[in-house]
Amino acid sequence: MRRTTLLWSVLSVAVVVGLFIIKHRVQDLEDQLHALNAEILADRDATQVLEAEWSYLNQPARLEALSRKLLGMKPPTADQTVTMEEFHLRMMLTDKNSTDALVLDQPSNSRIEPAQKSDHRVINKKLHVDRWAKPKITKIKNSE
């Protein structure tokens, strides 16, 4: 009889202490969560501001002015663009001259597919394109 009483009282004290500790832990964790939440909010605000600033600093007008002034850049002309195929061709030529062994000798095997490949339509229709480049006009002389 006394033993059971003792057992029960020890148990209940243990439960009470355990509950107390857990309660405290929860409180602690909640405080932590609060702090983290506040931090997240602050960080989000900061991200928003930074994103806005990024966009502000990247205003096309500003970039244009800066690259004109500091880098001497100009709008590219048609001659300044090359296709992948031409690029590979050029790479091959330079590679042959150089002693470097790092060679892209077969452009067709390269991982980057030349843009032309997918577009046989245009390749086969050079004439067709030329017609749009230099259209002709038939004139009617002063007659019916």
Add this chain to the structure above:
Amino acid sequence: MSLRQNTQPEKILIEGDRKTAIETGRNRLIVAGALFSAAFLVIGIRVVDVSIFSSHLEPRFTRSITKSEKYSGRADIVDRNGVLLATSLNTASLYANPRLVLDPEQAALRLSGALPDINIKMIENKLRGDRGFVWLRRHLTPRQQFAVNRLGIPALNFQREARRMYPLGQLGAHVLGFTDIDNKGLAGVERYFDKELRSRQNSLALSLDVRVQHILENELMAAMEKFDAIGAAGLVMNVDTGEIIGMASLPSFDPNQSGIIEGKLRFNRTTQGVYEMGSTFKIFTTAMAFDAGTATMRSSYDATNPIRIARFTIRDFRAKNRWLSVPEIFLYSSNIGSVKMALDVGIKEHRRFLSQLGMLKPVGIELLETGAPLSPERWREINSMTISYGHGLAVSPLHLVAGVSAIVNGGIYRSPTLLRHELGEPVVGKRIISQETSKNMRHLMRLVVENGTGRNAAAPGYFVGGKTGTAEKVSDRKYKRKALISSFVAAFPMQKPKYALLAMLDEPKGTKETLGQATGGWVAAPIIGSIVKRIAPILGFRAYRSGSGKQKTPSAKVTEESGQGQQVAAH
């Protein structure tokens, strides 16, 4: 009695009053016990319910912020590549509780130390009032907030408020619009999507491309200054999806300063302004004649003499005074020829055709600032005649570009849109003209740039085609000779157009360079040329080089996908 005691000696029998008393006691005990256990059961169940099946309605004491949770009042607006156009930033706003202010005069004076640009008298009056709440200043900078805090006036307090910011400034101002101080959309997309932006979680992607938009505004601005024009408008539209890639109306405004924008500047010339467009309408007249079968590329019309009708005389700007073929009529922009082509088709058909192209009702786009076209109430012969060369019907520049898109894209009209078109999304449209007509029209438009009035619009290698337009402005019911609306509407690349463009100047003045001319071919066409040269590489086009003999591979790379790529502009 004694007998019973003998037979069952152990059993205690209680009888009589005592027995009933005990019975009652037991019954009561059972009832009370049952009640208590019921109560405990209920509490037990409730405890389980509360602790295990916690309902989402009950606020938990602490919870973590979910990823999607909104942190500012209004959704962001981004361009097609995700560049931020409009965002909401949290700022502090200063308010006061006047009832708690002890000395309004002193408080106002001290406040002016922290915020030098406030009106002391006004603040003092605000603080004297018998109210519980007054705004003193909205949207303080962090530095100002610190300064005010340091004053330590107890009645002052801060409220966190989201403020709408447009980091790109004036760029695309007319498309974006702006909001008032309470973040209510007042113009542009902000107004059209006001409700949507309030409730939306993720950002709204527009069809604009800021790089194209910048080039458009930049070139228009340069031309506007050069020709001393009072305004300018420009559009770039994807002819296959109806997306507006660029939309510019000058002069413009800064949406960040929403409080001080003049009404005049808010006017969106591309959608609100309706103008008689002039010769650019000959595109529609010619296309209509082709499609109706009354004219072909080989037909010709007599443009020898001016046409006299009622009290009007219709003549050509640079009369050739001879028979002209249809391509020539288009090329030299002959009014006489166009009138005859329109009359051949018939006035009813003419009206029906233009109405199908959406020229007779406000254009459908995600803006509330749209103007209704001015069309004749009764469509008579004279109306049809003048409209054939773009007078007597006033439409917005967007009408024109949407119409031209339909002509060049193979003949399908698609309503312009300001929202980004997602890949694979179907685009609705209705057929206006046949493929064949569209092809012929493209040939004609290409001719204009190669050999005709639009030579200044050429961008070598990109196959620009288009049509010039010059109209005199109406004022006091008279056409003003000197006040012109000069425009150029174009598309490129002409073998399979992807983009339609427009540049328009309002009242340009000729310069020495243009020999005093201020017509579309002189002032607006060069804008298109320089715009195309700059935007084509960005939009994924490669110039075709016909001159370079060494090149074995033809390099006109115009793939279907090239314009679709969502390259990130500034990132």
